[in-house]
Amino acid sequence: MTLRFGTDGVRGVANRELTPELVTALGRAAARLLGAAAPFVVGRDTRRSGPMLEAALTAGICGEGAGVELAGVLPTPGVAHLAQVRGAPGAVISASHNPFADNGVKLLAPGGRKLSDQEEAQVEAELRALASAAPSDGPDGTGVGVVRRLTGAHDEYVAHLVASARGHRLDGMRVVVDCGNGAAFLAAPRALTELGATVDARSDRPDGTNINAGCGATDPKALQAWVRETGADAGLALDGDADRVIAVDERGEVVDGDQILAVLALDLHARGDLPGPAIVATVMSNLGLRQALGARGIEVIETPVGDRAVLAALQADGLRLGGEQSGHIVRTDLATTGDGTLTSILLLDALARARRPLSELAAIVTRLPQVLRNVPVGGGGRVDTSDRLWDEVAAVERELNGTGRVLVRASGTEPVVRVMVEAPTEEQAEAIAERVSRAVESATLGP
Secondary structure (H helix, E strand, O other), X not given: OOOOOEOOEEEEEEOOOEOHHHHHHHHHHHHHXXXXXXXXXXXXXXXXXXXXXXXXXXXXXXHOOOOXXXXXXXXXXXXXXXXXXXXXXXXXXXXXXXXXXXXXXXXXXXXXXXXXXXXXXXXXXXXXXXXXXXXXXXXXXXXXXXXXXXXXXXXXXXXXXXXXXXXXXXXXXXXXXXXXXXXXXXXXXXXXXXXXXXXXXXXXXXXXXXXXXXXXXXXXXXXXXXXXXXOOOEEEEEOOOOOOEEEEOOOXXXXXXXXXXXXXXXXXXXXXXXXXXXXXXXXXXXXXXXXXXXXXXXXXXXEOOOXXXXXXXXXXXXOOEEEOOOOOEEEOOOOOOOOHHHHHHHHHHHHHHHOOOHHHHHOOOOOXXXXXEEEEOOOOOOHHHOHHHHHHHHHHHHHHOOOOXXXXXXXXXXXEEEEEEEOOOHHHHXXXXXXXXXXXXXXXXXX
């Protein structure tokens, strides 16, 4: 039984790598670790394999005597909110931005928070124990966990989103929402509409196979065209499980997570509502974010990739706002995890209050040219122990002399090494990325 948690849960090709048998065992391990004091809240996105894996996970949880409340199709932050309100553990069946054939499982500890590294290691250890031990008798009779449908889950989540605006309205705002044919295809348009925005919902007809297909946060090109065609004030692109968002300004230009963070940080700071004043961002955030906020007296605290790392830093320092360039934005006073729809509401609220176009607000971040490369992992080598690779990285950083940076890291969700380069010019960034990528290839191919 080979299962390991990545940056955000467990993922694999459904029914091949992520089999029903494996997911059932994961449900058993999760119930053993997280307990049966409250029923697990279980939601899923719109993938074809979702109901199959939902049944498998539910069987494993109930087989250990824990109950399950099925929320149906609901964004990850919706499940987290329901778990938080109930003081319950949770699970989301989703592979986020991956293609529809993939699926995954994200586990939430009681109260709706992401599992810590230690807790994930304990689940993995329990899975190994299940694989190696002889089958044991589970509870029977009244000891078996009970499953029930959670009626009103969608209404409850939408009400939370609307309440998060704290009485502010979006009347007069015209927005195009690209739902990515994912989990928020109902909740996002409804919440924005209830707040007074005029909403043009697109990619909101999931069929089980079209999630993230030419749409959503990882592919906003169609949204850019829709915004230009309709003359909307903004566009909002959600990913498959709607825990992140990428925006498009009124000119049809992409506004990424770094720019959204900057807009929200300055809005909070202007209202005296930004502790620190500081925010949290990951190592992938553009140097331009740090420069923009630093010039305005706001510190940027850096963490590893992943909204879980961002949340941990926010909690450790008593801060309120953090996120990632990819569009995971966390407001600790409003949610336990990234929420694309909530972030959309906060961004539009800041836009309405400023009475300035989104392009003007987002322009506070001057992004350095950034080149990203995904280098497939080869045979026996390791990037973390390759002196040749890190010597090359050190040489490049000396050449940049503080005008840019290089980041090399193994992906937590795919068998690739990610290379990120920022430099004063696109040409320089491309050339450095090529150099470093070749060094990574040499390291991962082994001796």
